[in-house]
Amino acid sequence: MQKFFWIIVFLFIGIGLPAFSQNTSLSGVITTSNSGNPLPGAHIYFKGTNIGTASNNKGHYELNSIKPGNYSLIVSFNGFKRIRQEVEITEGRNEMDFSLEESNSNLGEVVVTGTGTAHHLKNAPVPSELISSKEVKSVGATDFNDLMLSLSPSFDFSPGTMGAFMKLNGLSNDFIVVLIDGKRLYGDIGGNIDLNRINPDNIERIEILKGASSLLYGSDAIAGVVNIITKESGQKNHFSNTTRIRGNNTWQQNNVVEVDAGRLSSHTSFDRKSSDGWQLSKYEEVGDELVETEEKTMKAYEDFTLSQKFEFAATPKLDFYAEGSYYQKDMFRQQSVADYGYYYQDETYGAGTKYLLDNRDYISFDYHHDKFLYYYRYNHDDVDGDFQKDQKTINNDQRLDNARLKYLNVLSSDNTLTFGVDYLNEKMVSANRLVDGEADAYTIALYAQDEMTFFDALDVVAGVRYVNHKELGSAFTPKLSALYKVGNFNIRSTYGIGFKAPTLKELYYNYEKRGRVYLGNTDLDPQESEYLSVGVEYNTRLVSLSASAYRNNVDNLIDYVDGGGENVRIHDNISEARSEGIDVLLDVRTGAGFSIGGGYSYVDARNLTDDIRLEGVAEHSGNIRLAYDHHWKNYALNANIFGRIQDEKFYDGDPNAKGYDLWNFTTNHTFSNLGSLIVELSAGVDNVFDYVDDSPLGAHYGTLTPGRTFFAGLRINFSE
Template sequence: MQRIINVAVMLLLTAFIAHAQEAELKGVVILKNNQQPLPGANVYFSGTTTGTATNNKGVYQLKKLKPGVYDLSVSFSGFKKVKKSVSLQKGENVVNIEMVESDHSLGEIVVTGTGTAHHLKTAPVPTELISKKAIANAGASDFNDLMLNISPSFEFNPGTMGSFMSINGLGNDFILVLIDGKRMYGDIGGQNDLSRINPDDVERIEILKGAASLLYGSDAIAGVINIITKKSKQKLNVSNTTRIRDYATIQQSNTVDLNFGKISWNGNFNHKSSNGWQLSPYELDGNDLVETEAKAQNKYTDHTFSQVLTFRASDKWEVYAGHSVYEKDMFRPQSVGKYGYYFDDKTFEMGAKYLLNRKDYISLDYNYDQFRYYYRYNQDYKDYSDGDKSINNDQRLNNIRLKYVMAISKNNKLTLGEDYTEEKMVSEDRLEEGEAAAHTIAVYAQDEITLFNHLNVVAGIRAVKHKEFGGAFTPKVSVLYKLNSLNFRATYGQGFKAPTLKELYYAYEKGGTLYMGNQDLDPQRSQFYSAGIELNHHVISASLTAYENEVNDLIDYRDVELLEGDAENGISKRRQHYNVDESRSRGFDFLMNAKLGAGFTLGGGYSYVDARDLSNDERLDGVAQNYGNVRVNYEHAWKSYRFNANVIGRIQDDKSYDNGDDNAKGYDLWKVTTNHRFSNLGAFVLEAQLGIDNVFDYVDDSPYGSHYGTIHPGRTFFAGVTIHFAQ
């Protein structure tokens, strides 16, 4: 017994001595101008996995640290990052931090352009950033609305089941959408189902324009959109956002973050629903107008649940695993169709990151995505009963990514990577063999070099091997030259995109038109050039970028001859994929942001696009020539209350269809939003938003089925409330 007591005493003494030799760091992060606490600021040691976030009183605490010298970093969106060296002694150490708001977003950290972290103003690859603040100010109803409000380079062509997205005249097939760096998979009628993205969950959005195949592969000929979602490092963070609009439109986001020691968990549940709306009670039947109950925006309801669990095994490595489930119902009246549309998506992800030292690391990531598209019947029909579903297609993705980042020297960083992608589609009715599959393997190398402190060069090459279409190389080089407050940029890159499984094999009928794949398609190849100048000043920031993106063998639809018996089967037109010999998109983008003083900020941009099929010198369908955005912001903060008001405008001209014979109308839409933040509520922060969308009540009342520039229903009112709780 005495021996057991002696062992217990020794263990207690050992634990006490070990604890006494540990260091603890704590403090408060405050705003320099008014000494108010800053909740949610990230506090971490550079080059490690150790970090936390301030609670709603601005307090942070890091325990069980080894005494020594650390590089402490404190960051928060919209504020200048603070870096300082701290020497931690045994026991308690106190370091308080004062933060200053950025004059503009140029101090923000971006990662998408090179796969490594850079300040926006010195990122070697030109990157457009949509900040957390800009997202909150927009009061967007969905992702499409958000991008139209903020970036003139984006366009969305409305469709029955969703919108076709384009950047600078090139469409959805050439745009890679990432969520936290992972590819978003699954499409509706050829376009990404962007309903899965709730603007209230988005921390920031990073945009690359032009060929980005070097790092991201074949889908990135027109650009990359990387959506970084909100994740708090606070011990406990609970957030609920509810927004309501006309037409019984409700969007809700619920988030929980837990961070205890080495374990972090983020969970999110979203719900959105709307009764939809008509733009016109008529549709064209040949040359006649007939009454219809069809809606430009169908009634729908959707919800998403996602979660991620992260384990930081040490200050050198961490592992994570997560999954998400998404479902969406789109309803149509019985007089319009015998069915509505139903979609579901399931994803799983896992990965690990190991820090070799403070600058070098290895990461391995895997994600699986299964997206399925159904008809859901609204009446008894053939072998189906009201409420039954029949599946149209089942799309599956497996993707494995390995990356190694090595700092060769202070001015030279090398990135090596390997990317394996496997795709499979199953559709008994729409694929000739019932299923189709393809896989791609790629390796890449990228070198970032700084010369003479003023010249940055990023150069690299990707080698890709496709199952059906062989190999290709896609090099890219970007150059940044800094001269005082001016940046000069130039980029050249090549792209390679094999035809998709749908473009090769998929066939379906809609409204009497049979849309068909083509197994004789060639891969699409591109060459991208851009050059630009940026002004970075504490009062004004502006950029002007000219570009040209040449795409050979672009895949599009064309009419082909009808076959005998088509009329008896209800087929009045056949359209098949084919390769356009030569096409290109050229133009320029202008972006600016200016501090006007007295709390006012003016921002916006203009985009000119000339997108053409060069084989017949016709404009590409669905592309306007002139796009513009205007944003006027006023902000003022009192001790515990912050007020923000915004006027946001979107202007664009006609979009070409059928070489100008059936254009979609141009429009301008204006929005007013006000935001109110109350922070002197203990562990709670309350935010409210009120606004008017489409202030001047513009409605395109063309008959149903026409080409629309916008399907906005007219002047609408919206309100939202967000409640944060954090400790």
């Protein structure tokens, strides 16, 4: 498949080489309307082509090698109102300046995950939640977990030895499809996705779909889809470095180098994070006793990620990309508590192409490969000679191959069709934990989606996805979403069917942990869901308020049950489970630079078979955000107070995880008018009131915060 793909790539490149004009250009300056200051990083492009760029730190932009003619020109920047203007480009040098007006809320920002087509958030027919670049920046989070806890009440994380178990509206990360720039994040450790690969400083925005409402990204997204869009400035020559330091010698760093040579562009990023870890309690639960331990609740770690992406515009209608990344993480444990620590390694590569058939229609193909390796790394020499210091023994090797073909056809301004084919193959290799040493399974899916607008007030998205699994047969999963607009109110509703085959681990994986044996089960049935949500939004220039109610019924939910022995657990189908609740989001601009926002989530998640709550779920969660923004000519201040309030989490037969409330204070200072440089300083306090859960090691934790922690950061941004 890969050889065939690259043959097509080079053929298209050869065909498209002479397609650009060499003598025509468009240049100018993009500024803010309120101050007239230059606006760095604003995107400007011709709709229906791949011709585009971004303004440098002086607000200047330049587009070269343009074919003379009439174009629809788009100028956009996050947090500002988009400009669309019909322009005529003539032979030679053309000059145009633009002034962007700041938007009053996130509602004017564009989302694409729900339908695969661009919609302003307030007009997105599939209910979507957006975490903007401004919100991401304002938190200054150490990791993805802290970021989401600060900004979305619908998300929760249950800390574990090797990572955090993510939940969305009461359902675990097994039912959440996590995407980075539309590509699946793969690699399971201890039952959860390794979210540590996500550096908050490299995030542009996050788009969230809840429930089985996604047609394009798989029917296995029973709880929802999280699409993380990474930063890509689009500037000609760009370099940035972001460095943050916190207590416990916790460092995080993000470096980006971008070069745009016209038709060929390169994007390189390097992320590094490390921490000495910390201990919440010097005691550990061993059976019914508490014993002293040196084990750290948060393990010391060190990791880095290197990624590279090349893009080539063969013609104004045809472009290609190739990308790859390498990730490595060491999680250390003291010799006094364990013979080994954990070591993770991830390699990805992929390529794709997109061909614009006209100003609106296109066909695209993407291929993505992910290989995730999980090892034990020994931290000393064994006296019996069984292992040596730094020797690694592999636990499992997980591989993903995903090929996607998509065709979008805009029949009219009121009707858009999307068709696609999605091939997904998973393979696991583990000599010690799989019966036959390896296992694999593939899924082939076909989907069709129709976006329709009626009477300018009603938008409907309807479609169906056909899924065929290697072992577990076929299923049809229809989706239907509707948006009705009346005045300042939006009424939204979505209905979807989900189908999720058991994972390779659930089917075949066997292992032992702390004296307890965990077994796979080849007799598992697929999990199926039925999701329904209804919501109302009220939007004005100063106030945005939304409330939505949902119910997610899951049949044949897979979980561990008693395996016939005191210390044996086996995967099995719980006949029925349900998650239902209410989400409320509020954003108010009070004037003079101040704003108030936040949200509340009520979740009733139950195992209906045993009539008990689902484990690890808090019923009540809430977020509060107070912000102040002010712009002077060459200096901007952003100050924030974030609060997270959450009640206890239920665990059957074990003590519940404690509820908590955490408050953080952050400030961000931006210095501009430094030529090609922009300098940003950040500083703040995490956990202002110094809350610590000092439960013994092995207990269920609501949060692993080490207490009050101070942090500082510096970002240097250069472009020309």
